[in-house]
Amino acid sequence: MAKYKTDSFLLPIVSIVLGLLCGAVVLLLGGYDPFAAYSALFAKVTGNAYDVGETLRQITPLMLTGLAVAFAFRTGMFNIGVEGQFVMGMTGASLVGILFSLPGYIHAPLAVLAGALFGGLWAAIVGFLKAKRGINEVIVCIMLNWVALYLSNNLIQSLLMEPGQQRSRDVADSASVSIAGLLGFFDNARVHWGMPIALLCVAFFYVYLWKTKQGYELRAIGHSPTAAEYAGMNIPFNMVKTMAISGMFAGLAGAFEVLGVFHYQSVISSLPGYGFDGIAVALLGMNHPFGILLSSTLFGSLNYGSSGMSFATGAPPEVVRIVFGSIIFFIAAQGIVRLLLVKTRVIPGKKVS
């Protein structure tokens, strides 16, 4: 992973500025006014209580999928299967949320748990195959993404279908995790328990990896599997464990979308994209929980605000993707930023030869 040096507070900030600049250039080329566009975006995010609430809603799944990807990366694995684990999480939550009828204080947690477990198990398969047979996790993840898609669709269609529509029946009220009380405060934005829980997950990630014995092992394996082996750590077991935990984060993301936002699960024709976006969020957040907190906020805000920008100025919302991609580019190729800062005398140049 790219490593910062001490002058590195500047790096993310400059990268964000440069990314926004790239977006501005693209807007100009298309005949749009960047100032108007960006202010419309900002206004959409912060304008009123509803928008703030919805922005938070937008951020939540990204935070969780970002944590999922980062957790796996930290322990040496590339979980490109977060998409599939997310979908399985949705499915698990739907199954429990729709098919069962239980009192509220059991039903909702159970449904959330089911989502997490479905995601975790789906990911554990990948971990198992890598641990046992050395099979490259990238292929298995990609394959399982699609299997998850079709499997979920099938389960919805056979067990949960809402007649006449391409989606499941509504989730039982007792399984919903919307925060009814706050709904008024945020003017009916779809706030839900997933938001505070996502923050808890950030904390969990940090504490688990850096303060516990298990986290010590996972980090060792991620940095140096050979040294970890010599230290007696059980690598295959930890591979499966890592993927399982990563998948649980992803499953949670899906579960909350079903139980807190839509209250049903659609039959989908293609993968939702939260998993791939999670990769970007994780990378921009340097695979660190606090970084992910910030990068998911940035990305979620950009995403939500893009509709406001589009509405106000007509600029296609895809500009936001270009901005985010550019930011990551500048962070990744930090040499470019450093060169720029040296040339503009912001930081002293070091003599290298």
Next chain:
Amino acid sequence: MLNITLVYSTALVLASLGGILSEKSGVENVGLEGLMTVGAFTAAVSVHFMQTHWQLAGTSLWIGVGAAVAAGSLFSLIHAVAAITFKSNQVISGIVINFLAAGSTLYLVKLLFEGSATTDTLSVVFSKVDIPFLSSIPFLGPALFSAYPTTYLALLLVGAVYFVLFKTPAGLRLRATGEHPGAVDTLGISVYRIRYLAVMASGALAGLGGAAITLTTTSNFTYNTISGQGFIALAVMIFGKWNPFGALGAAMFFGFAQAIGSILQIYSWADGIPREYIYMLPYVLTVLVLVGVIGKARPPGAIGKIYDPTAR
């Protein structure tokens, strides 16, 4: 039907060939998806304008192919500059490509087509070419010897890439760069130059793969024209053990598994099987084959590792 799966496999083969070239030189390229998107977009848009404004028909298609190749190649420079010159993490810069490609292509589509997220449908696209005599063989003929020009091109390229990689000095040096860049560098050969060329070639091939989809079956470009093929191409590359013929086999296997689904739909006894399980087949089969047969696939030795010649 069989038609569509062959086209699908063609695109996979082309993109995975690109992946092979890049990765064999030591540069991981998870941006194949984005590069295919760029190629598909460029092909659709350029051909559209050529057909509507310049009234070109057949030739426009080949120019469109060329444009897609050029666009993919240029776009891949983003990855190359970041990963090679600025020594960024290669996975990150690959993901950057995906993001930027998705964003910029759709942005441009909306700009050029009055806010619509889909390009106008092309009036003329590639039609199948029959190989004389062989394509008249009953049953097998139409299936195997009547295909789009892009498919034949892909097959030629498989052989060409294999030849270059394993029989020519350029290929030897490229493979050496992916295994032990230090060896190449201390022999006075430019590691940077080889990797740049390899990445640009991968962009060209992936772009071609994207064009192969747009200019044959879909006839237009929209947000889900390329949805996942680039990642499947990665799987095909790994499955084929970074060998062009291996990738061809893997892509055909994949396409074949998809075709089984279409074939089964003909038979009434298969009606009971839910459609989704049939769609799942290629993916499940791939995993099963991996588990049973392939096992460990060994990537090029120096893949993903940043080469810094000044490091002591």
Next chain:
Amino acid sequence: MNEAPLAAELVRITKRFPGITANDGIDLRLRKGEIHALLGENGAGKSTLMNILFGLYQPDEGTIRIAGNPVEISNPRRAIELGIGMVHQHFKLVQPFTVTENIILGMEPTKDVRIDYKAAAREVAEISKQYGMYVDPFARIEQISVGMQQRVEILKALYRKADILIFDEPTAVLTPQEIVELLAILKKLAREGKSIILITHKLKEIMEAADTVTVIRRGKVVETLPVAGADPSILAEKMVGRNVSFSLDKRDPSIGSETLTVQDLTCLNAQGQPALNGLSFAVRAGEILGIAGVDGNGQTELVEAITGLRKIESGSIRLNGRDVTGWKPRKVTRAGVAHIPEDRHKHGLVLDFTMSENLVLQTYDQPEFTGKGFLKKNAIDEHAEKLISGFDVRTPSIRTPSRALSGGNQQKAIIAREIDRDPDLLIAAQPTRGLDVGAIEFVHRQLVRHRDRGKAVLLVSFELDEILNVADRIAVIYGGRIVGEVYPRDTNDKELGLMMAGGSTKSGGSELG
């Protein structure tokens, strides 16, 4: 003294890196047909200087003249054009490629567009014969011996018509016999008019093969003098800057009972071939047993088998009487075994971990460092402070990533960690690889201290001198078996070298009681 023309001149070469001046005004004159040794410790600046000559670095100050003409060597390609070739310490060979492919890479003979492999193999065979260096053109690098790999490296330079050859620590991986062969090759090349620079820290080789020696210390030239008539101990003093004692000051061992008993051990290597073939030996408490042998004869597998990292096909391992055959690594560690691994970067440390994290790498799950699943940070930090001061590990803080430390300090940290556990059996595999004289002395002293505490030490090393100096008893490994056991005072280089190459055997341990 021959007044042959100057093949190369390095004049007042200076090279600075952040924080250190690697080369400080160095002068070096290489005459045609001479073997010029560059003597210095690790970190003295020898490699930097040669990297400049080969175009991998550019000097900050100074000039280079080749055959009298000032040149700028901006990259290896230019160096090769100027007739300079380098045989690297860590071979730059592409493992899955064949010998031929490695040699012709970049200068491939072609027929149309294709590589003409037939012509290539022919040319390789020709120069191989011309210089008397046998290689198998069609073998893959991953299959051939280290000695042959080195010959491939040399042929690479000769294929490109190099007149100036730089050899960087070439004998590190060779048997005594292969070293003799290599030195003969060097002399032959010199006779044919090649000019050779030999980078080394081994005085014996310099005395045998070199014509001139330039001693470098801390980036500066100490002296350049002809080898004929030079006194090795004075050279050593110049290299290190102080009086160097070659032999360790140690008491006679007081031997106790058998700590480690290995009986008929058979293990397979990665290719499925037997790496250990019915191997037996024993180490007793209070003694240092040195396993001497050339790399690749089973040492790595032996250590892995004892520490639980490799599957044992047959045979047994007993520790203090207990059968530990096939035990998992952690269990073996708990049973009282500590291990200083031969590759400290790969196996000894997690380089990205901090010092305090690394110092509990073997013990983090013990109750003193972990409670209720959580790491006890204070205990871990205290432990780290204790070890760092006790073993004089130079590090800015316990929070420094281990990557930032020098090789010597990294090794000290590993030794501190392992010895602190007070193991009954301490295994040290290549413990002084890449360390400078001061660090080497430290390591040896620690090993002796440990055995003086009545513990058993198993020392595995490719450096014969180290074995002869440190070990109380020597066992020679060849082809996966122990082919001889001797006492250091009863034997010498030549005899050991013979055994290491499978030449003769001395009967097993029973004779020595």
